[in-house]
Amino acid sequence: MDLITRGNNVIMETYKRFPLVFDKGQGCVLTDINGKEYLDFMGGIAVNALGYAHPGLMDAMKTQMEKLVHVSNLYWTEPGIELAELLTKESGLDKVFFCNSGAEACEAALKLCRIYGKLKKHQNAVEIIAMDQSFHGRTYGAISATGQKKYQANLEPLLPEIYHVPFNDIEALKAQINPNICGIILEPIQGEGGIHPADPEYLKAVRKICDQENIVLIFDEVQTGIGRSGKLFAYQQYGVVPDVVTMAKGLGGGVPIGGIIAKNHVAEVFTPGTHAATFGGNPFVCATGKYVIETLTAPGFFESVAEKGAYLKSQLEALKKEHPSIKDVRGMGLMIGAEVDGDLGVIVAKAMDKGLLVITAGSNAIRFVPPLIITKEQIDQAVQIFSECL
């Protein structure tokens, strides 16, 4: 029996998978079990920041693996402390909580802002505002905050007291503000919703409202964070600092790690027993994450991401002039969406056939989120293949 049939026999069908079985990867190229190579512009959905089989990353993993993979969070280990030191220093925020995924990071942030509301505002300060077209993950809290009905089908009743407003619409947000709001959660660049960046003025105005009303501002940077935007966090591009930032995808370079970083006045409402994660921040994933962050924050790395991202965007904009089916090119750094008028599934399948991996975002965009180590030559190759698929 072939592998895909065997897979379908035993693995739940929560994903509509492509009929591709990957065997190995090197740099930004993946190889399937038939030996066919693919240039990877989806990077495990913005996860594989350093590509595949990165020598330094593998060394960091091997070294830590041989020493210690897991002990309980009832004890201290050095890699977690070191990674948290790096993250707080680079983010300008104060305290880290480690977990294992993006949904869990959002879950931690939502719990944190509700506890904050109860303890630092009043007993009824439990309401949370989230954005239409947002995506925060699949756990019950995160899916309740997610602003896309298709992900919530048959899951009701959802977590109560979460209200959605249109993204980038400050008047709509203001209309929803009342003394019972404890938190606002948004993605600085909506990812799954179709690569929609926030307007800088909007984020500044949201920050001001949160300051005036003592509301916890949460930026979900699970996709935009860890260098994707050309800075460690996208908020550093905007110059607007949240009270809590979530992270996951790129942080472990492929191993499952997530977390939040919060300002002290918010972080302090988590006390022993309020929240936990058995695997969260174990020495193996933290040593791996530490290597990722050290590599990204080395001199010149973010500049190269910004430069390559601008190049990719300009090449797609040039393509837009030739192809009227491209309606818009959006995004920042190496998180770019091309809005295409056409059958996105057909485009993705054609690209795959020609050896290029891309995915969709929202209902109308093709998403380009390659490993951050992608080269200009590979960008040229990808844009060429994409052009042939239109």
Ligand SMILES: *Cc1c(COP(=O)(O)O)cnc(C)c1O
């Ligand atoms: C992917 C994503 C999540 C969910 O992450 P998981 O690791 O799949 O739970 C949450 N928020 C944003 C913005 C994401 O892009």
